Amino acid sequence: MPELPEVHTIATDLQRKVRGSTIVDIWTDWPKYFRPQTEAAFRRTIGGRRIISVGRRGKNVIFHLSGGYAMLAHQKMTGHFLVGRWMPKAKYKIQSTKKDVWAGQKWVPDNVSGPLGHDRNRFIRLIFFLKDGRMLALSDLRRFAKVVAGPEDEISNLAGLIGLGPEPIAENFTLKDFKTIIAGKKTKIKPLLLDQSFLSGLGNIYADESLWFARIHPARSAAGLTPAELGRLYRSMRRVLKEAIRLRGSSVDDFRDSSGREGRYQLVRRAYGREGGKCPRCGSTIKRMKIGQRSAHFCPHCQKPK
Numbered sequence: 041m042p043e044l045p046e047v048h049t050i051a052t053d054l055q056r057k058v059r060g061s062t063i064v065d066i067w068t069d070w071p072k073y074f075r076p077q078t079e080a081a082f083r084r085t086i087g088g089r090r091i092i093s094v095g096r097r098g099k100n101v102i103f104h105l106s107g108g109y110a111m112l113a114h115q116k117m118t119g120h121f122l123v124g125r126w127m128p129k130a131k132y133k134i135q136s137t138k139k140d141v142w143a144g145q146k147w148v149p150d151n152v153s154g155p156l157g158h159d160r161n162r163f164i165r166l167i168f169f170l171k172d173g174r175m176l177a178l179s180d181l182r183r184f185a186k187v188v189a190g191p192e193d194e195i196s197n198l199a200g201l202i203g204l205g206p207e208p209i210a211e212n213f214t215l216k217d218f219k220t221i222i223a224g225k226k227t228k229i230k231p232l233l234l235d236q237s238f239l240s241g242l243g244n245i246y247a248d249e250s251l252w253f254a255r256i257h258p259a260r261s262a263a264g265l266t267p268a269e270l271g272r273l274y275r276s277m278r279r280v281l282k283e284a285i286r287l288r289g290s291s292v293d294d295f296r297d298s299s300g301r302e303g304r305y306q307l308v309r310r311a312y313g314r315e316g317g318k319c320p321r322c323g324s325t326i327k328r329m330k331i332g333q334r335s336a337h338f339c340p341h342c343q344k345p346k
C-alpha cells in the first residue's frame with residue numbers, strides 16, 4: 041500500500057502537473073470508487089471544476105477545487121495516479137505476431153513503450169479528462185481505492201480525515217509531542233506505529249525501517265520504551281520518511297510515480313522485506329515475525345526483545 045512517502049510523491053507530482061487544469065469529464069468502469077456517491081452525482085460535483093492545488097494528509101491525496109469544493113482520494117492497496125494521454129483500446133492495433141499484453145484493458149497510453157506502458161500501470165479504472173487534452177488516470181489492479189468529492193468543509197469532516205493522528209514529518213511535530221501521544225500506550229510498538237489515529241502515514245515498510253534505525257524490537261511494549269529509545273524512534277521515523285520522499289517512495293510491488301516510474305527506496309531498505317538477508321549494521325540475518333496480522337522484519341541482534 042502507498043504510505044506517506046509514496047502519497048507525498050504523487051501529491052507533489054500532481055501539484056506540479058495538474059494545478060490550474062480544469063476537469064471536463066470523467067470515465068470509469070468501477071463506479072464503486074465513489075460510494076456512497078453515484079457516478080452521476082460524482083460527475084456533476086466535479087465537472088467543470090478547476091484544480092486549485094493538490095496536497096496530502098496521511099495516506100490521502102486531497103484536491104482543492106474551484107467553487108469551494110474538494111476531492112479526497114485514497115489509493116489503498118494498488119492504486120496510483122498517472123498523468124498522460126491514453127486512447128481507447130479499440131483504436132490500438134497490435135502486430136498479429138505479438139501477444140496482446142493489453143487484453144482485457146480498456147485504455148492504452150499514447151506511448152506504449154514508455155513508462156505508462158509498463159505492466160504495473162496498465163490497470164486504468166478511472167480517468168479525469170483535463171481541458172488541455174491530458175488525462176489524470178488511476179491505475180488500480182485490485183480496485184480498492186476510494187474517491188469522494190463535495191464541498192470543502194464536508195470533505196474535511198470525513199471520518200477518514202478527522203480521525204487521523206499527527207503528521208510525523210511536520211515541522212511543528214516535536215519529540216515532546218511524540219512523547220505526549222505515546223504516554224500510557226500499552227500496545228506493542230509496531231502495531232501502534234501502524235495505527236493511523238496515533239500517527240498518520242506510516243505503514244509496514246517505514247514502521248519496520250524506523251524501528252530498525254532506532255534499534256527497537258517491533259514487539260516491545262510502547263509503554264516500556266526508555267526516553268533515549270523514544271528519542272531514537274522519533275528521529276528515525278523522520279529520517280526514514282524524508283529519505284524515502286527524496287528517493288520518490290518504494291516500488292516493492294505496485295507503486296509507481298505519476299509518470300509511471302519506480303521509486304528507489306526499496307534499493308536502500310535495511311530491514312523491510314529482507315528476511316534472510318544481512319543486517320547492514322551488524323551482519324546478522326534479518327528475521328521476520330508475525331505481530332497481529334502483519335509481518336515485521338527486524339535484526340535479532342540490533343533489536344533485542346528486551
Ligand SMILES: [Zn+2]
Pocket residue numbers: 319320321322323324339340341342343
Ligand atoms: Zn543488526
